[in-house]
Structures are given as C-alpha cells and as structure tokens.
Amino acid sequence: MKIKAAVVEKQNADFEIKDDVELAEMGPDDIQVHMVASGICHSDEALRIGDAVIDYPIVLGHEGSGIVEKVGPEVTQFQPGDHVVLSFYACGNCKSCLKGIPTQCENYAQNNLSGVRPDGSSHFTENGHHVADMFDQSSFTTTTVVRERNAVKVPKDMDLRTLGPLGCGYVTGSGTVLNTLKPKPGDTIAVFGTGAVGLAA
Numbered sequence: 001m002k003i004k005a006a007v008v009e010k011q012n013a014d015f016e017i018k019d020d021v022e023l024a025e026m027g028p029d030d031i032q033v034h035m036v037a038s039g040i041c042h043s044d045e046a047l048r049i050g051d052a053v054i055d056y057p058i059v060l061g062h063e064g065s066g067i068v069e070k071v072g073p074e075v076t077q078f079q080p081g082d083h084v085v086l087s088f089y090a091c092g093n094c095k096s097c098l099k100g101i102p103t104q105c106e107n108y109a110q111n112n113l114s115g116v117r118p119d120g121s122s123h124f125t126e127n128g129h130h131v132a133d134m135f136d137q138s139s140f141t142t143t144t145v146v147r148e149r150n151a152v153k154v155p156k157d158m159d160l161r162t163l164g165p166l167g168c169g170y171v172t173g174s175g176t177v178l179n180t181l182k183p184k185p186g187d188t189i190a191v192f193g194t195g196a197v198g199l200a201a
Ligand SMILES: [Zn+2]
Pocket: 041, 042, 043, 044, 062, 168, 169
C-alpha cells in the first residue's frame, strides 16, 4: 500500500514529505500501525546528517505511537484498535535478553540498524527502489508495519500524542539513572538538558 513518509534522500538532505512510498506487505508476526505521533530523537538527526549511517534514502523515526489497524496470523498480543507505543526490537532469546537486558540484545544491530526487514527485504520502496528503515519501525510515516515484539500496548485513555518518546528517550533517561547510576536516597545528580532524555532522567 502507498503511504506518506518523510524521506531523507541523501546525507544532510532535508526531510522530504512524499506520498508515493510503498509499504511492505505484513509478515505473519507483524502488526500494521496507523501512526498518531512520533517523538524526534537525536539519533534521527545523527542519521540525517551522517554522524551515524544506515543507508540513504531512509525513512527515520523510532519513537512512534499509534493505533493497530491489522495483525498477522501469528500475532497473539494485539488486535485491531489497540493503542501502542513502538520501540526497538530485542530478540528475546539471546543471553542478554534472557537476563532481562533487552537493550543489550546480541542481535540488536541486525534487527534495528540494517535498514531492511529481518528477511532482508525492503520495508519501504519508492518507484521500485529500496528505501531504508530505522529500528524496523520508521515512525515518520502515516502507517508502518512492525513486528509484534516492537510494540507495547498502552491504555486507550492516555493521549497517544505524548507517549511516543517512551520508546527511546524516556527509557534512555530513566534507565541511565535507575539501572546504571543507581543513586541512593539523599544523593544529588545533575541533569544537563531537558529534552525527553533529561526530563525522564
Ligand atoms: Zn532515540
């Protein structure tokens, strides 16, 4: 199906809003999500300007929130109409994932930073040409397809427009303090910057 997406054609190019981007067909454990909102993270800008590289052209965005439109036949946790926040993919089977540290998933790079779907196919194409994805998610779109494990269900009475950064910025800020810094009651910490990461920290 054709969707609208913000495409970065080459290093340092501006975002170009295009309405002829073709979205991949869903796999059996995929869900199709209508995007309501997306955070913008420093990593999006790093990839746009070339400080980090996946591939160009690329559809960025990895802090999406939206509503499930369709589910694949093997999906067990979601149904159409569910509200979700999208995040990075963790395999769930490697040593780190089994220890409860999905942020250190041993298969992180191939699943999130390869620019293609797990089977090597394109998440997006334009006029038949490959367009890379980010985190197998790419939330700067009107609709995207992600694996079930990329999504977390959220209550329907919460405003989806405020929840997107839970997928990256908020967990980065809170995780840094709670899991790594581990301050004790009475300790003082300094937070420099009050974007999503700093506010969560
Ligand atoms: Zn991020």
